[in-house]
Amino acid sequence: MTVGVLALQGDVREHGAVLAALGQAVRMVRNPDDLGGLAGLVLPGGESTTLSMLLESSGLFDPLDEAFRRGLPVFGTCAGMILLAGEVLGGRVDQRVFGAIDLTIRRNGYGRQVASFECDLEVDALGGDPVPAVFIRAPVVERAGADVEVLATLPPSSNGTRRGRPQPVICRQGNVLVASFHPELTDDRRLHELFVAMTEVERG
Amino acid sequence: MADPVIPSRSAGNDRPTGTFTVKRGLAEMLRGGVIMDVVDAEQAKVAEDAGAVAVMALERVPADIRRDGGVARMSDPALIEGIKAAVTVPVMAKARIGHFAEAQVLAALGVDYIDESEVLTPADEAHHIDKWVYEVPFVCGATNLGEALRRISEGAAMIRSKGEAGTGNIVEAVRHLRAILGDIRRVGQADSAELFGWAKDLAAPVGLVQEIATTGRLPVPLFCAGGIATPADASLVMQLGAEAVFVGSGIFKSGNPSQMARAIVEATAHFTDADLVAKVSTGLGAAMAGQEIGTIGVHLAERGW
Numbered sequence: 001m002t003v004g005v006l007a008l009q010g011d012v013r014e015h016g017a018v019l020a021a022l023g024q025a026v027r028m029v030r031n032p033d034d035l036g037g038l039a040g041l042v043l044p045g046g047e048s049t050t051l052s053m054l055l056e057s058s059g060l061f062d063p064l065d066e067a068f069r070r071g072l073p074v075f076g077t078c079a080g081m082i083l084l085a086g087e088v089l090g091g092r093v094d095q096r097v098f099g100a101i102d103l104t105i106r107r108n109g110y111g112r113q114v115a116s117f118e119c120d121l122e123v124d125a126l127g128g129d130p131v132p133a134v135f136i137r138a139p140v141v142e143r144a145g146a147d148v149e150v151l152a153t154l155p156p157s158s159n160g161t162r163r164g165r166p167q168p169v170i171c172r173q174g175n176v177l178v179a180s181f182h183p184e185l186t187d188d189r190r191l192h193e194l195f196v197a198m199t200e201v202e203r204g
Numbered sequence: 205m206a207d208p209v210i211p212s213r214s215a216g217n218d219r220p221t222g223t224f225t226v227k228r229g230l231a232e233m234l235r236g237g238v239i240m241d242v243v244d245a246e247q248a249k250v251a252e253d254a255g256a257v258a259v260m261a262l263e264r265v266p267a268d269i270r271r272d273g274g275v276a277r278m279s280d281p282a283l284i285e286g287i288k289a290a291v292t293v294p295v296m297a298k299a300r301i302g303h304f305a306e307a308q309v310l311a312a313l314g315v316d317y318i319d320e321s322e323v324l325t326p327a328d329e330a331h332h333i334d335k336w337v338y339e340v341p342f343v344c345g346a347t348n349l350g351e352a353l354r355r356i357s358e359g360a361a362m363i364r365s366k367g368e369a370g371t372g373n374i375v376e377a378v379r380h381l382r383a384i385l386g387d388i389r390r391v392g393q394a395d396s397a398e399l400f401g402w403a404k405d406l407a408a409p410v411g412l413v414q415e416i417a418t419t420g421r422l423p424v425p426l427f428c429a430g431g432i433a434t435p436a437d438a439s440l441v442m443q444l445g446a447e448a449v450f451v452g453s454g455i456f457k458s459g460n461p462s463q464m465a466r467a468i469v470e471a472t473a474h475f476t477d478a479d480l481v482a483k484v485s486t487g488l489g490a491a492m493a494g495q496e497i498g499t500i501g502v503h504l505a506e507r508g509w
Contacts, residue, residue, distance in 0.1 A: 008473050009236035045233045047257040047293055054473050107292060113316035114339050116226040117219045136229045185229055
């Protein structure tokens with residue numbers, strides 16, 4: 001069994017490298033012919049408007065939509081999270097999303113690139129040390145539905161750069177796992193391990 | 205590559221911004237995409253509608269700079285603000301080589317990336333901007349590996365080939381990509397003692413030379429710019445090893461900018477799929493008029509040191 005990485009645009013190589021390091025066979029997915037027999041799929045970071053367009057033109061959008069509805073495990077980071085959400089604010093009106101997880105997302109919710117940041121997250125579900133997280137023009141979860149399990153939140157910053165209530169940054173609903181940051185840009189593989197475990201449950 | 209000490213890394217800040225990881229990280233997110241030159245909000249909308257991963261604001265596209273001559277400078281801030289308001293994708297803008305005050309203005313405007321660019325008229329004949337002191341990331345052009353590593357040592361978080369902007373001629377970009385990637389392959393075969401000789405010959409820091417010898421790649425993404433005019437040009441440079449493309453005059457100097465932009469986006473995403481590149485290249489209308497490199501007066505790629 002093989003785990004796919006959507007390879008239309010974005011930081012595809014990093015996700016592939018983490019999955020390979022975890023002993024997974026990895027397939028780059030660029031068109032519908034690449035979908036057969038996948039145990040799971042990663043939607044990488046990138047530009048969500050571009051990815052949305054390329055998903056349509058490649059003919060991948062509809063078969064993926066159906067695969068997610070049937071329960072294909074999927075892991076989306078940053079732009080990948082936006083594509084999996086139910087509702088996107090601050091996007092383009094024609095931007096199509098999968099609605100695979102009941103989240104309302106605001107694109108670039110933390111601000112422009114100069115507001116991009118790093119921090120350590122406490123993630124009980126992953127145990128042990130904090131998870132290093134890299135947020136790049138990251139989306140903000142404005143609302144998480146009742147069926148969404150929030151695995152980590154970003155607390156208000158101690159230096160006042162971010163105020164308000166804690167925001168969800170890792171969420172899961174069924175076979176859909178999303179993070180608003182980029183675990184693939186760090187050496188910490190625990191979120192990918194969690195995703196691989198999700199695909200293994202599915203493989204039985 | 206280690207972060208130097210910058211203000212945002214000071215003690216007690218649990219949420220540092222402007223780190224090298226977030227600077228390089230944005231470049232990583234643009235891989236496989238097309239960054240399009242735009243002069244105003246209207247062009248920026250066309251670019252975003254066609255699937256650009258980012259837009260580059262500049263005063264005039266390179267073909268017009270070449271035609272009209274004169275001093276080419278940073279864009280009017282009003283135009284940059286207009287472009288920022290018009291699109292949701294990252295907005296880059298160009299500053300002159302060594303013109304750190306233009307870079308300060310662009311940083312103050314909140315652009316997402318600054319291109320310290322040879323396409324504009326250089327402001328300093330010996331020095332590039334010290335890019336480490338900015339929270340906003342920089343991209344710089346390079347014609348060879350030594351130049352690329354010097355720009356990275358100054359803090360650039362993305363490197364692009366210079367090519368020869370505004371000519372619609374891909375030959376110089378190919379030369380630069382082959383020079384950079386070929387030397388990376390050769391450095392990878394050198395023994396540890398030879399790496400010191402490479403550093404001397406490249407006029408580049410030995411630490412960076414040792415790093416690429418181990419990793420087989422630049423420590424930041426390598427994109428292609430300068431002369432891309434068709435979908436096949438984009439496919440060519442991606443197959444040579446570029447990780448994304450910048451298209452300047454090639455879009456808005458073509459017969460049908462929207463369709464050309466969209467076709468180059470598709471060809472960049474699917475660069476190994478010749479059937480697809482053939483399909484999107486069909487019926488595009490006129491590409492921009494090109495120029496032989498031997499006939500041009502000003503060689504922009506010679507700017508930068």
